[in-house]
Amino acid sequence: MSVSDPISSNSVESKPPAVVWTQIDAANAKVALNGVVNVYSLGGIWTQIQASQNAWLQQNTNQTLTFDASRVSFFDGAGVAFLIAIEEAQQKAGGKFELVGLDPRYQPLLKEFDPINNLFPVPAVKPKRSFVVSTGMAAQNLINDTKGLVSFTGQLSADLYWSLRNPGQVRWGDFVNTAVEAGIAALPIVGLVSFLIGVILSFQAAIGMAQFGAVSFVGPLAALGIVREMGPLITAILLAGRSSAAFAAEIGTMTVNSEVDALVSGGLSPMRFLVVPRVLAGILVAPILTLFADIVSVVASMLTMLIYGIPFINFYNGMLAAVDVEDILSGLIKATLFGVVVSAMGCLRGMQTGTGAAAVGISATRAVVSSIVMIVVVDGIFAFISYKTGF
Numbered sequence: 593m594s595v596s597d598p599i600s601s602n603s604v605e606s607k608p609p610a611v612v613w614t615q616i617d618a619a620n621a622k623v624a625l626n627g628v629v630n631v632y633s634l635g636g637i638w639t640q641i642q643a644s645q646n647a648w649l650q651q652n653t654n655q656t657l658t659f660d661a662s663r664v665s666f667f668d669g670a671g672v673a674f675l676i677a678i679e680e681a682q683q684k685a686g687g688k689f690e691l692v693g694l695d696p697r698y699q700p701l702l703k704e705f706d707p708i709n710n711l712f713p714v715p716a717v718k719p720k721r722s723f724v725v726s727t728g729m730a731a732q733n734l735i736n737d738t739k740g741l742v743s744f745t746g747q748l749s750a751d752l753y754w755s756l757r758n759p760g761q762v763r764w765g766d767f768v769n770t771a772v773e774a775g776i777a778a779l780p781i782v783g784l785v786s787f788l789i790g791v792i793l794s795f796q797a798a799i800g801m802a803q804f805g806a807v808s809f810v811g812p813l814a815a816l817g818i819v820r821e822m823g824p825l826i827t828a829i830l831l832a833g834r835s836s837a838a839f840a841a842e843i844g845t846m847t848v849n850s851e852v853d854a855l856v857s858g859g860l861s862p863m864r865f866l867v868v869p870r871v872l873a874g875i876l877v878a879p880i881l882t883l884f885a886d887i888v889s890v891v892a893s894m895l896t897m898l899i900y901g902i903p904f905i906n907f908y909n910g911m912l913a914a915v916d917v918e919d920i921l922s923g924l925i926k927a928t929l930f931g932v933v934v935s936a937m938g939c940l941r942g943m944q945t946g947t948g949a950a951a952v953g954i955s956a957t958r959a960v961v962s963s964i965v966m967i968v969v970v971d972g973i974f975a976f977i978s979y980k981t982g983f
Contacts, residue, residue: 611637611674613644618652621645623678624660631670638674645681655687662693672701744940748871751863755872766869774835774935775877779884782830786885789826790818790892798900807900811907812914814893819915819923823886825971827878828930832963836938839870840959843942844952852943867939871932878931879924886923922983926974930967937963 610633612624623641627633649655659675661667675691682689694702721729755762797810843866846852852862894907941959945951977983 609637610634611641613641615644615648619655620658621648621655622658622660624663625667625671626663628666629661629664629671629674630666630668634670634674638677641674642677642681645678649681649685649687653686655682655685657682657687657689659689659691660693661691661695661698664693664695664698667695667698667701669701672698672705675702676705740944741940744936744943747863748867748936751861751868752871754864755868761864762872763865763869767873770870770873771877773838774831774873775880778830778834778877778881781834782827782881782885783888785826785830786823786888787892789822790814790889791896793817793822793889794893794896798897802900807897808902808906808910810900811893811897811902812910815890815911816914816919818889818893819886820919821923821971823889824882824923824927824930825967826889827882827885827927828934828967829964831874831878831881831931831934832937832960832967835874836934836959836963837956839935839938840942840945840955841952843867843939844945844955847943847945848947848951862943867936867943870939871935874931874935875928876931878934879927882924882927886920918983922978926971929970929974933966933970934963937966 610626610629612626614622614624616622623645645657657678659678661675664671679689679691794810794814797814798807801807801810843852846866852866855862855865890911894904897907898904938959941955941962944958945955
């Protein structure tokens with residue numbers, strides 16, 4: 593039988609060590625506690641004891657570790673944590689653990705952590721969903737989302753009609769603030785993107801048209817595409833990424849902070865108080881921004897065509913021949929619909945915000961995605977109607 597050298601937290605010979613590790617043989621070891629066992633006496637030896645235990649556990653299986661606390665004069669929470677760590681390592685390795693000599697007055701403290709398995713739970717493995725279950729859940733979520741969208745649309749339509757009949761009760765202060773934030777503050781980014789789109793669209797069209805000697809038709813075609821499609825679409829997508837997300841974040845924060853519930857408790861309608869001013873602001877700023885985007889894009893296209901030798905007057909005359917007032921009105925009507933969709937989807941996702949720190953971010957993301965999807969849907973429906981009616 594071989595006994596290893598004791599490991600102590602105090603090198604002074606006159607003071608007994610707080611913890612002593614003794615390896616009796618390959619299958620048995622002992623941890624003996626002496627005197628005061630607290631965070632100070634364990635600070636320098638805890639890791640050493642665990643290192644010795646781990647090295648011993650790797651030598652064999654079914655080892656028995658005896659934890660002797662018969663010589664303890666004081667035992668606090670740090671001592672309990674040390675005991676639990678030693679026991680957990682022993683059980684994890686498949687060995688046996690025996691506690692002897694612990695004063696009965698410390699038993700209640702120890703029983704608070706019994707069973708030890710509750711302190712180190714095994715991570716639960718979530719079962720993988722089958723394809724059928726995943727498909728069913730996705731379909732159910734889609735149905736629920738559609739129901740919420742239909743209900744929100746009906747309520748919003750009723751409240752917009754109410755705002756027309758009772759204009760004095762509309763929160764015009766919020767309307768003005770929202771219009772300024774979503775409209776005037778968005779002019780720089782709308783102007784920059786519109787200018788780039790005008791340049792890129794003209795360059796790409798001119799490359800193809802040059803092969804057929806029809807570069808002079810690039811200006812009228814680009815202007816027609818800008819006023820009917822690209823201008824409203826660019827503006828709507830920018831509003832979706834900028835204003836719709838802002839609406840969802842604002843209302844979502846109010847939902848998380850129970851401010852929306854406070855409005856309901858106070859007898860105020862959240863739709864009329866929060867949603868109607870924002871939707872009205874979206875209806876106002878979307879066509880204005882679209883008209884601004886059309887002008888910037890057409891000017892950018894006009895400047896681009898100078899590179900191909902098309903003077904301003906030729907571009908202008910060709911644009912007047914290709915673009916009618918109906919084309920401009922068609923784009924502005926489409927932009928108005930986009931403004932309703934973008935603002936309404938942002939408010940809807942904000943009202944649907946859940947709880948938790950990530951809820952507002954999720955709502956903002958859903959608002960942007962939903963707005964872009966609805967923009968595409970409305971654009972497709974409007975294109976079909978335009979094809980059938982010739983408008």
